[in-house]
Amino acid sequence: MTAVKIGVIGAGTVAGGVFHVLLRNQAEITRRAGCKLHIVAVSSRTRSKIDNLLTTLNANDVEVVADPFAVVRNPNIEVVCELIGGTTLARELVLEAIAHGKHVVTANKALLAVHGNEIFAKAREKGVIVAFEAAVAGGIPIIKAVREGLSANRIQWVSGIINGTTNFILSEMRSKGLDFGTVLAEAQRLGYAEADPTFDVEGVDAAHKLTLLSAIAFGIPVQFDKAYTEGITKLTAQDIRYAEELGYRIKLLGITRRHPEGVELRVHPTLIPSKRLIANVEGAMNAVLVKGDAVGATLYYGAGAGAEPTASAVVADLVDVTRLLNADPSHRVPSLAFQHDALDNAPILPISEVHTAYYLRIRVADQPGVLADITRILADQQISLDAVLQKEAELFEPASQGVAQTDLILLTHQTQEKLMNAALEKIQALSSVLAPVTRIRMEELN
Ligand SMILES: NC(=O)c1ccc[n+]([C@@H]2O[C@H](COP(=O)([O-])OP(=O)(O)OC[C@H]3O[C@@H](n4cnc5c(N)ncnc54)[C@H](O)[C@@H]3O)[C@@H](O)[C@H]2O)c1
Ligand SMILES: N[C@@H](CCO)C(=O)O
Ligand code: NA
Structure with missing residues (x-):
């Protein structure tokens, strides 16, 4: 095999990052993957932006199509990269890609937090991979770390700053005294925010990611509907200041913790002692703490949003899929870290029990x-x-x-x-x- 053929759906911030990273580092990536990663088609609703990008990158062999189903049904394509976001069309496209025997790489945490159980089951039936490193904490390889690097541990809890937009807003409000709306507009301009930024500021995006982290940490199905979600819109500059005076920083934290009676799954603004490393994570950076019984507390830090950091994770998944193309599906790492028939039915605890x-x-x-x-x-x-x-x-x-x-x-x-x-x-x-x-x-x- 000289090249693996990839189809990209969507031509926005993350897709742009994928084109840049893949083409810039093509030689290095080929040496790692064992063959060339070749984007043969991209689906885009509009032409001019993607045409400009492809011309700039001298990628004139990439076919641009309007219909995303033309990508997922293209018999020439082996891996579909879903980068449009949302849970309706994206679900149809991903299921259609799987039905056509294609592997899928996605950055879409909303899709997997809501429809992950269905999608992973269909992928298993068809013997294809659904890879989602970019969906949680952007460029930080947290999925790989938890799913593979910590597999000896009984994981006790995971806690993290997993939304770049809100961390950027809280940092700028605290350090520069800027108001909420001004900073949110800047986060949107920088490509950090979701298409609907209420997903960021109301904690929904963080809850999507936490749902996935909880599933791979504890071996439970994805259960976004049971997550407790509270955003940062009611926080006042006054509380940020008082917290500071008392030696704390306020961060939007996702926390999932295992107890004998069930699993906590909660996202809310949280006071953290200023002396903790995680309290000093600023801007759109993310950080995830994972506590395992053997390893103790581990901390993962890096860019949680933005074009190239997210593309770093998407392309890493493309490399993984390429390396595994000819492997027996039973030898692959299970999507949710635990064998699909060994998932736990521990209940998610209501917030009133926490x-x-x-x-x-x-x-x-x-x-x-x-x-x-x-x-x-x-x-x-x-x-x-x-x-x-x-x-x-x-x-x-x-x-x-x-x-x-x-x-x-x-x-x-x-x-x-x-x-x-x-x-x-x-x-x-x-x-x-x-x-x-x-x-x-x-x-x-x-
Ligand atoms: N931006 C980030 O920092 C970031 C980081 C991690 C994950 N993500 C996720 O990556 C995905 C893409 O995010 P983005 O920031 O690139 O978004 P974006 O809005 O910049 O790009 C989305 C692209 O999909 C296209 N699209 C949307 N609906 C479509 C449809 N019905 N048919 C065809 N094309 C359609 C849009 O035209 C656009 O080109 C989302 O799932 C998002 O949650 C984004
Ligand atoms: N909107 C998300 C993008 C990365 O998933 C964030 O701000 O973290
Ligand atoms: Na990641």
Whole structure:
């Protein structure tokens, strides 16, 4: 075999990166793969941009087609690279490619988090590979690390910054004092954001990736519908500042942890001690901590979004597929790391069952007894405090009759979320509590 024939679907940010990386490093990649990786066709909705790219790269032998089904049904193509995103057309195309006996490489975490069980099952039936390194933490080879490098371990938990857009937004808000909208627009311009950026800022993209990480870490089916998902849109500059004063950074963290009674699967803003390495991951960079019983804690860091970092993972998968083209399917690494008939049916725990510590910001009337009322309610739920901070009193607007108000910041020890919910309901009902209580979860990550 002198070349493996690849069809690319989509001609956006990641596809552009794939063309650049593959053509620039063609000789080096061929030496690794054992034969040339040849893109024979690309499907694009529009012509001018892809034509310009191919001309610039002197890749005039690549056929440009409008219909993506012409790629997946092309008998000449052995590997389909799905880079359009979304879960409807992408699902049809990937299933059609598999039905035609083609291997698939995809960067599409939404597709696999939602339809992964179906897609992996069909791929197994047809004896083809569905590779997805680019779908989680962009260029960081985290899928390979967890699925292959840590296969001796009983993995205890995985926790990570796995959305570049939100990490970029939080970093820029904290360090430059920029507002949310300005930074989001910049993340979109830089090609980090999803086609629908609410997937980024509401934590959905991170939950897609966490679902895949959880599946390969614990050998469970993908269960995105059971993930707890909270984004960064309600975070205020004030909370970012208070956290900083207390020695913490706020990051959008994905956390999946195994317990005897089930698996935690949650994405939410999280206070992390500033001294932790992961708290200092800035911009669109990602970092994933994986704790195994034998290896201990391991940390993987790198670019989580952007054209060429993501292309790095896509092309690595293309090399893997090429090396395995003639291998017996039973010798391949299983899609979800564990043998398909050995998956665990451990339940995903509802967020109300999760144990964590909390940062609470409570806007109160600055009068005697308020703190005592709040701490009594917390004590009634067996919640103990780690720290209390009272900000300087300020005056209400004139309409509020000049009542002094202040922010109480409380850091609690670990408790169960349902106990905290019960306490917060009572705290919120106090007449001295003047605004909705802000609650942000905290993790020590050790
Ligand atoms: N941008 C990143 O940093 C990044 C990183 C990791 C994974 N991903 C994933 O990679 C995939 C592609 O992302 P992107 O950033 O390149 O997106 P993009 O919007 O830049 O590109 C998507 C391409 O698909 C094409 N497309 C969309 N719908 C189509 C349709 N119905 N028919 C034909 N073409 C269609 C678009 O025209 C565009 O060319 C997504 O699944 C995304 O989640 C992106
Ligand atoms: N929108 C995603 C792209 C990488 O998956 C992010 O910002 O992380
Ligand atoms: Na990756």
